[in-house]
Amino acid sequence: MSEENIITGYCTIRHNQVIVNGNITYFQENFINFADFIKSAFKKEEISYSKFFKMDALSKLGFLSTEFLLREKGLSGYSEERTGVVLCNSSSSLDTDMGYFETIRNRNEYYPSPSVFVYTLPNIMIGEICIRNRIKGENSFFVQEHFDTEFLSRYVNELFENNRIDACITGWAELLKDRYESLVLLVERADLAEKSENFRSFGKFGKNTLDNLYKNLTQ
């Protein structure tokens, strides 16, 4: 068994751009807000998935990053129980929390809605990704002030080492108002990834590769 876990794809969404495996896949030149941008990116992909429109902004960011990421090389070949999702961000679900709070701030205009309230948890984004991709394995959400690449790479690599998963969707999906950035990766066990025909490696999954990819994103 190979000891290595490799990055077989990654997607970043930031500054009105979607970048998949290093290539700009979608770009909106004129400044538009996140809601309009993410909707236009979704429509461009011609994805038929009406649940998308019910999601909050953070879930849309994580969901669409995963859609673009898995567009070329899906998760086929991996069992649903042995695929994981581990994500982190800085603001948790605060963006939606503040929106929800406006609906209960004033007793005279009090209209709390369950369809908004449910998104006041950051791991709902993981739930949406799991539903769409039939993923049932290890899943967790961590909050960190800044993206802790050492923590995440160690945590996910350990899930592989302990033989809990064969593939993992992992990374960073941060959104607060119109400030947003995502770096979502597909990590696979190298010996299993190599069996697939259209396999590409973007390096061993670890702190250094993650730092480089994140540095490119934030430049």
Added chain:
Amino acid sequence: MQPVYITGDNIISSLGFTSQENFQNMVNGTIGIVPVSDDSLAPITLPLSRVDTARLNSRFTEMVPILKKGFESVPFTRLEKMMIISIADAMKQSGISAGNRRVLPVISTTKGNINLLEEKFRLIFPHKRLFLWELARVIQALFGFENTPVIISNACISGVLAIMHGARAIRNGQYDHVVVCGGDILSEFVISGFLSFQSLSSTPCRPYDILRNGLSLGEAAGTVILSSSKPDKAPAFITVGGGSVTNDANHISGPSRTGEELALAIKTSIKESGLEPSDISFISAHGTATPFNDEMESKAISMSGLSETPVNSFKGYWGHTLGAAGVIETVASAHMLKTGMLIRSAGFETPGVPEHINVISATVAANLTNCVKTASGFGGCNAAINLNRE
């Protein structure tokens, strides 16, 4: 598998400020959920489980100068006070010090200081305090933890996940001790949301009962200290065994129709501990008392080959405490193992779930060796961990 020992623990809830006080109250059959009329929390009277504010403030005032000089006049939020008192009590039992690179703090919360969105707090606390990492930083600074806390916010399984994460961080050799603290408070934010879901019970919640009609909300903080070496002078000690997390991949706010994903987490945790279902003395389940959750759990427990294993939910005593739930219910389970007491599932009288499960209907002494603690939550997540008595 390398044992991970529980060397200290605490529960702050409506039933008391130490694990022992909480546990004794449950042995006595005391219920912490009472009708509350408080317009700052909800427009209607609701059964809630609250931490005594006067006691919280006096305990906190006594404690801060002992912990750190210079913090006497710094304002702390309700949740921070609960978490700080809880951590201090548990750390004292373990005798560990925070300023050590081999000690990792882990914080579990769903909503943190979410009440700071309210007008009345805006002048007292900076906006930044709404971020979970700022809450963690305040706690880190007060105790002088050398390591930055790991923060887990994964809905209602956060607490179980935090303990599982802590045990893994000890097993991989990275840390000698992990301080896991879970907490969430009652707020208008959370109560209004559950009201909008129409998932709150009009009476104290009744897990697994035919008459159950929803959950009761509560607030709590709890701490577990996990260590790589045995506690010094304990007559019996509790270890944390295997653990597993799964996702239903079915619905963001409703449980699995079949329960097979929770069953997978339960079975994986037992297998990882090197045990068989027949080795399990009891299950401390999630048991929120919503119709669908309890139904799903009965299917999962039955599917795991645990139909005859005694089951309880602690929610009938202190309600659903969200990010604290997994931690305080694990602590209570550890005390069940340690004292050999099967604690009754409060609120349960007549079976009301589709699959047969053996709900504990009376508190009795028993020989208990291994247990499973489960949790399930929004986002379709499920978690299970094992505890063992050595």
